[in-house]
Amino acid sequence: MPGSIAVIVPTFNAEAFVERAISSAQGQDHVAEIIAVDDASTDRTCDVVEALAKDDTRIRLIRNAANGGPSVARNAGIDAARSDWIAILDADDAYGPDRFGPLLRRADRDEADIVSDNLTYYDLPHDEILGPAVHPEPAVQQVTLEKLFRSTPTGGRDYVTLKPVFRRDFLNKNRLRYDASIRNGEDFDILAKALLAGGKFVASLARATYLYTTRESGTSKTLLDYDPVIAQSEKWLRHPAFRSDEELRRLAEERIDILRRRQLDRRTGEGGIAKRVGTLALALRSQAGREWLGDWFRARLQPNPS
Template identity: 45%
Template structure:
């Protein structure tokens, strides 16, 4: 569990691990330079959990990928899973995923995610209608899946031996998109990734489905150019393993990231009420003005609309 200034949410996350019906687990909490007492809240569980919960405080804030890698380095279990400190698990998540993975021989297994609106404090809807039984790289890297989110939001449970043998770790150059790159590395290394359409990971969406407000726990901003560069490095690193179909899918995603970079920046500035940035982008970028016009223009009545 990577943690950064998560005092408001971390006990909910830890409680969801303690409540798992699969009882054989250890929880490694890695504090990424918090200043709000997050690690003290996590450490307070030690009297009831003993050595099942480990806490580590990093010397500086290095981002979620670095914190994840510290957790992986300390993990001893057969399987490893990441749980962000503002998210939670349904009580049967580990049991469901491990019983799905074992008979299928998968190296990693993913579940669907159910959204959580941080402002309303309640679950909303699953992110995806369904997931493929087996995941391939072009599907994983697509900009959208079923017209909604991309599959980079998935939080796989992975065989630790597979990660260690292939020397797979999170890309520490990234502050966002690190879960997608790990998933792609698993697939490029020949990993078999099974999926369940059941939603048992409770994911705090960056913007609430009901409130339409930016989550109070989000610490990230759009970094589309960083992710595009990471995908280009990935394509180069695995060039001998990738099919033409894989390379085309990666190229489409990098092109998409370049096209939406300024719009993502504009939307984030608007949600955080950074009005100087909103005004600057509106003045400087014609694609922003087109975006605003398309949003504000009057909607013409449909030919079939009756009055």
């Protein structure tokens, strides 16, 4: 079916909100498949999905035997899909009305392999739209590798958080899947690989129909571990695109430094004295770590204002 969409919904202990996510996909045009991939939930998530599937043959449930993380769940859904396009919908998020028609028309017009609208942050308890991830001017933008690496959570240019729709043939032709070793940062990773593979990514930013439910709403959280994404980021530096482009290499190195600092911040808040001493020793091994260590000591040497 031309222009058909497979919506992949990774789930883990999502019984409280998965019905909201799936219902928002059911009301969309072009959706031929809704594939919920349960990552070994211990609550009633699967019961909720199976009840919905009784009334809608588009809904399928895949059960992972063991918890493998969001990348593993997404890949299982992509492998099972048969539609022209792949869309990811996290179980604690939702779509606004009429998401896919405008996106597919934009993809056809611009011959894009990857297409997205804007993402808006949404406060579920207060039913309040908090604002878009990317400033919608210009309204249509091609997201390049450099633009992706310049993404920032501030300033209205957080391209990493956009939830794009991928041509399934493009993913399969280039053997693109989410990195199973990464439990946070997997969206950045697959987008970077897609752009390195020559994919054309067009963002139509005037409309924001992906509702990213803020974590303050009590929805699911992912344990942050930066080591795998740092290791993957370091591999990019060996790619010809980064070796031949000084600015891209600088941006990649800057991203790695930021990730290293975040990992050190996280580790100093964990465990006992021995683990913290080990973290401080680790910081000495890189320039970013040494800079972080200086900031860490300066913060603790400042007099207490009280």
